[in-house]
Amino acid sequence: MSTQPDPSRGAAVKATDRAHVFHSWSAQALIDPLAVAGAEGSYFWDHDGNRYLDFSSQLVNTNIGHQHxxxxxxxxxxxxxxxxxxxxxxxxxxxxxxxxxxxxxxxxxxxxxxxxxxxxxxxxxxxxxxxxxxxxxxxxxxxxxxxxxxxxxxxxxxxxxxxxxxxxxxxxxxxxxxxxxxxxxxxxxxxxxxxxxxxxxxxxxxxxxxxxxxxxxxxxxxxxxxxxxxxxxxxxxxxxxxxxxxxxxxxxxxxxxxxxxxxxxxxxxxxxxxxxxxxxxxxxxxxxxxxxxxxxxxxxxxxxxxxxxxxxxxxxxxxxxxxxxxxxxxxxEGIVENAARIGEEVLGPGLRELAERHPSVGEVRGTGVFWALELVRDRATREPLVPYNASGEDNAPMAAFTAACRAAGLWPFVNMNRTHAVPPCTVTETEAKDGLALLDEALTVADAYTG
Missing domain, CATH: 3.40.640.10 (Type I PLP-dependent aspartate aminotransferase-like (Major domain))
Incomplete structure (x- = not known):
């Protein structure tokens, strides 16, 4: 599939969306949805040519990846x-x-x-x-x-x-x-x-x-x-x-x-x-x-x-x-078995290794390609990085972390004080390791809010 940039097309898609689409769970005037041009496997991309490793599986549903x-x-x-x-x-x-x-x-x-x-x-x-x-x-x-x-x-x-x-x-x-x-x-x-x-x-x-x-x-x-x-x-x-x-x-x-x-x-x-x-x-x-x-x-x-x-x-x-x-x-294609193997051999060990290096990670938990990192301000007290159901300025640390992920080319699944590592069940070992490296980089932003 072509990833040839076409910013004018992206602008038109965005304009039509903002004029007519009413989005779920959102204050309509405060959102800025990404205009997506295409997707394949573990990736999707926008009209500006930016490609994202999909560590969200969209809404944790594209289990066999995009465009199988x-x-x-x-x-x-x-x-x-x-x-x-x-x-x-x-x-x-x-x-x-x-x-x-x-x-x-x-x-x-x-x-x-x-x-x-x-x-x-x-x-x-x-x-x-x-x-x-x-x-x-x-x-x-x-x-x-x-x-x-x-x-x-x-x-x-x-x-x-x-x-x-x-x-x-x-x-x-x-x-x-x-x-x-x-x-x-x-x-x-x-x-x-x-x-x-x-x-x-x-x-x-x-x-x-x-x-x-x-x-x-x-x-x-x-x-x-x-x-x-x-x-x-x-x-x-x-x-x-x-x-x-x-x-x-x-x-x-x-x-x-x-x-x-x-x-x-x-x-x-x-x-x-x-x-x-x-x-x-x-x-x-x-x-x-x-x-x-x-x-x-x-x-x-x-x-x-x-x-x-x-x-x-x-x-x-x-x-x-x-x-x-x-x-x-x-x-x-052994996709269920692949999910089990990636979780046991790559995501589980890799996420636990990130936790050792990043003070913002309070706990790692999960199985298969279904993992969460609990982000905290203080590991000892387990105070969440942001308050329960935070919004606006109270949610600034998680917003900054999310922005860092996206800027690096990783699309995370974020909810409250957690980021979830939930790539497609078809994710390869290389893709999973790439995602961990991008997550490692973004967690330094969360770390700045600890201590």
Missing amino acids: PKVVAAVREQAARLCTIAPGFAVDVRGEAARLIAERTPGDLDKVFFTNGGAEAVENAVRMARLHTGRTKVFSAYRSYHGATAAAINLTGDPRRWPSDTASAGVVHFWAPFLYRSPFHAETEEQECERALRHLEDVLVFEGPQTVAAIVLETVPGTAGIMVPPPGYLPGVRKLCDKYGVVLILDEVMAGFGRTGRWFAADHWDVVPDLLTFAKGVNSGYVPLGGVAISAEIAATFDRRPYPGGLTYSGHPLACAAAVATIGAMAE
Whole structure:
């Protein structure tokens, strides 16, 4: 693909965007979106000829990188054959996508309800759980993100929930384990796990288990900080759900399809949820697609009882064609295995080495190509580099760090006081090392705010 600079074209793209596009999560007059000209593999570039190593995978969704030729060809071929058809019909590519997903999900999650993305997947999983149990309350963790639609935003445990929180959606939040900033005053992973499970059961008991339909958890929280749960936690949650007849929903929208070095993050702990939500990596976002993988028991609830939900574009043929090609490419090219190897041999050791040299790095955590650096002002006190939910001048240190990354040709994924290292699952060893070198350079800017 050509990277020939064309600044006038970039200016025109920017002008049209600023005149007509309303951007998400933004004060419209305060943003300056980059005009992108193209992308390939682990890189994208602007109209001025600046190329960026994509350590964000956009929104942690381009798991097979940009413009994978097999997926591009599959979408083109499907468009020539059948662009769209209503979800009530049986179509080869829709059934094949569902079959390939069901083959890889844990346990008996063999039925798939397709959505347009992750938030709708969470919405429908919650609806299924409520209808299956006849209960209304749903538990979710602080430090979580589940989407921006009505139920999903109320489930979300970060500040994006606040402007839309009605306090009447039947959602109860609890603390999940996070040893570095333990809400349980734990000193070891074992203590954190034990105390987090005890806390969750206490909240269940005091809320009345007979009123609780589901517990929704990101298997490994993504935007909230990539806090890999301690050994025993997810199996413990599964046992609590079984004890009280609560549906376990694992949100794998970000963690699924190779991101953690397994097809699904649940595979790390051999946990089988009742419902599993997915999107993003299922087809790397080439065409919007998400869904819910459903257990046999919950699917049977709707054998004779109509499921009251549906979407015009559920299982859209172009999206499903992209999913079939993506899953095929991941299997044929060992992309999940590559993510595991890069995490174990390159990103994990490299990020820990950066932490030794940079006083601004308080903690390194992650797995596969799913890592976070917790940036702090003081390692001893663990004071975050910027306050929780900082904006404006309070966020200046992170803004300076982000600008340094971009100026060096690295596009980071930054949230609050963290930077995440989340390149595509196809990232090469050389590209990962290049990213680490650019990150090393940018962290000197963060270091200036420590001490």
